[in-house]
Amino acid sequence: xxxxxxxxxxxxxxxxxxxxxxxxxxxxxxxxxxxxxxxxxxxxxxxxxxxxxxxxxxxxxxxxxxxxxxxxxxxxxxxxxxxxxxxxxxxxxxxxxxxxxxxxxxxxxxxxxxxxxxxxxxxxxxxxxxxxxxxxxxxxxxxxxxxxxxxxxxxxxxxxxxxxxxxxxxxxxxxxxxxxxxxxxxxxxxxxxxxxxxxxxxxxxxxxxxxxxxxxxxxxxxxxxxxxxxxxxxxxxxxxxxxxxxxxxxxxxxxxxxxxxxxxxxxxxxxxxxxxxxxxxxxxxxxxxxxxxxxxxxxxxxxxxxxxxxxxxxxxxxxxxxxxxxxxxxxxxxxxxxxxxxxxxxxxxxxxxxxxxxxxxxxxxxxxxxxxxxxxxxxxxxxxxxxxxxxxxxxxxxxxxxxxxxxxxxxxxxxxxxxxxxxxxxxxxxxxxxxxxxxxxxxxxxxxxxxxxxxxxxxxxxxxxxxxxxxxxxxxxxxxxxxxxxxx
Ligand code: NAD
Numbered sequence: 001x002x003x004x005x006x007x008x009x010x011x012x013x014x015x016x017x018x019x020x021x022x023x024x025x026x027x028x029x030x031x032x033x034x035x036x037x038x039x040x041x042x043x044x045x046x047x048x049x050x051x052x053x054x055x056x057x058x059x060x061x062x063x064x065x066x067x068x069x070x071x072x073x074x075x076x077x078x079x080x081x082x083x084x085x086x087x088x089x090x091x092x093x094x095x096x097x098x099x100x101x102x103x104x105x106x107x108x109x110x111x112x113x114x115x116x117x118x119x120x121x122x123x124x125x126x127x128x129x130x131x132x133x134x135x136x137x138x139x140x141x142x143x144x145x146x147x148x149x150x151x152x153x154x155x156x157x158x159x160x161x162x163x164x165x166x167x168x169x170x171x172x173x174x175x176x177x178x179x180x181x182x183x184x185x186x187x188x189x190x191x192x193x194x195x196x197x198x199x200x201x202x203x204x205x206x207x208x209x210x211x212x213x214x215x216x217x218x219x220x221x222x223x224x225x226x227x228x229x230x231x232x233x234x235x236x237x238x239x240x241x242x243x244x245x246x247x248x249x250x251x252x253x254x255x256x257x258x259x260x261x262x263x264x265x266x267x268x269x270x271x272x273x274x275x276x277x278x279x280x281x282x283x284x285x286x287x288x289x290x291x292x293x294x295x296x297x298x299x300x301x302x303x304x305x306x307x308x309x310x311x312x313x314x315x316x317x318x319x320x321x322x323x324x325x326x327x328x329x330x331x332x333x334x335x336x337x338x339x340x341x342x343x344x345x346x347x348x349x350x351x352x353x354x355x356x357x358x359x360x361x362x363x364x365x366x367x368x369x370x371x372x373x374x375x376x377x378x379x380x381x382x383x384x385x386x387x388x389x390x391x392x393x394x395x396x397x398x399x400x401x402x403x404x405x406x407x408x409x410x411x412x413x414x415x416x417x418x419x420x421x422x423x424x425x426x427x428x429x430x431x432x433x434x435x436x437x438x439x440x441x442x443x444x445x446x447x448x449x450x451x452x453x454x455x456x457x458x459x460x461x462x463x464x465x466x467x468x469x470x471x472x473x474x475x476x477x478x479x480x481x482x483x484x485x486x487x488x
Contacts, residue, residue: 257389
């Protein structure tokens with residue numbers, strides 16, 4: 001189904017550079033299982049060249065008046081809007097998610113450009129105070145810091161780079177992006193479009209391909225000021241440690257294990273479709289995907305589980321580009337096998353499998369990496385499937401006797417703290433839940449509590465390492481305060 005893009009190139013210092021690397025990997029269209037491109041893993045010299053280009057351009061770029069830098073962001077926004085359908089299509093081809101899901105990713109990317117434009121004027125100013133002593137005034141500036149590495153995961157190939165790049169750039173920094181080696185094609189295309197239509201000064205945004213080694217090299221490089229990272233918890237910990245060792249600023253957003261709590265008074269017309277979207281949207285490959293479905297014991301709870309399983313079993317699985325598809329494939333064969341091994345573990349540990357997605361196939365695409373919606377019931381919070389991130393379309397239904405027990409599970413049974421949601425019609429229960437759960441993003445009658453661009457993308461415990469978060473919070477991350485005390 002996918003047209004092959006050949007071997008991808010790096011984008012360094014305003015030009016496309018073929019890699020000399022001997023290490024290359026195939027990039028798949030997971031819906032068909034066909035290779036759609038080849039990604040090179042940058043050599044040390046190529047990574048250096050990207051950082052050095054960004055570093056050389058920093059002084060000039062940061063001196064440009066903010067009104068001028070903002071104009072480039074307007075052009076970015078226009079270019080993303082002009083190529084909206086084309087970018088949604090390549091996002092779907094490389095990741096597998098439905099076109100509608102890709103459109104959602106792009107809308108959030110564009111929203112981040114909007115928020116960065118607003119932030120550039122409203123949030124980038126300093127403060128001033130007259131006469132802190134007789135004849136002495138004190139004021140502060142927010143200054144950009146230099147070159148930032150942006151290292152991103154496979155599951156939102158365009159949106160996540162845009163949690164950082166527009167803010168970094170509009171505030172006067174320069175960037176080296178290293179997208180996921182699994183889904184590098186969408187950002188590659190974005191940079192081609194920006195090269196033609198945004199025409200940023202050369203070196204302001206660079207892109208190098210690769211994996212862990214390139215990521216580590218970017219953090220260690222003496223010319224980088226910091227790193228904004230999103231990925232699994234192990235990788236986030238590695239980046240955070242390395243950034244600390246090398247004295248770099250760091251945002252490191254990690255993995256997740258999210259709980260959805262359904263109270264007996266939940267409005268099932270809202271709770272069932274929202275939960276289906278949460279567990280099976282993006283084929284469960286979201287850091288905000290539901291994973292543990294905690295149902296507070298009641299007749300209504302049992303009815304909810306029946307409706308949930310019924311709705312899950314009727315989801316239409318297929319290629320993300322087919323208009324009728326409601327759930328696309330897993331991103332790679334390896335990801336599919338990992339989910340399969342978790343399902344086997346769940347069975348071994350005694351959970352009851354009531355919907356089994358292991359043998360699903362899509363007639364038209366026999367080589368696609370499909371895995372159907374899967375539901376376990378009678379799951380105990382001690383089981384592996386309830387504790388570890390599965391990152392696939394698997395729901396584990398756990399019973400709780402009341403809200404306190406559900407909150408206790410969320411706060412103590414996993415190490416993650418990305419998101420928790422509750423479905424209820426009780427304002428008191430909703431408030432209690434939001435106040436007591438130890439997670440960054442909370443949903444009340446919402447299945448995927450994804451903060452809008454003008455809020456921070458929060459996260460706690462092993463889902464996040466650092467102080468400042470992605471999206472609007474990164475204004476503080478990408479600037480430093482300089483204080484001037486003056487007497488004339
Ligand atoms: P991943 O950790 O395998 O890769 C993420 C990025 O880090 C890639 O660019 C990769 O090349 C690089 N990388 C891989 N291993 C590394 C290592 N040991 N050290 C340094 N860099 C490394 O993650 P993925 O499989 O691409 O993405 C899925 C994961 O990302 C899930 O755990 C998901 O929960 C998480 N995620 C988190 C958020 C969030 O906001 N918290 C958002 C999206 C995804």
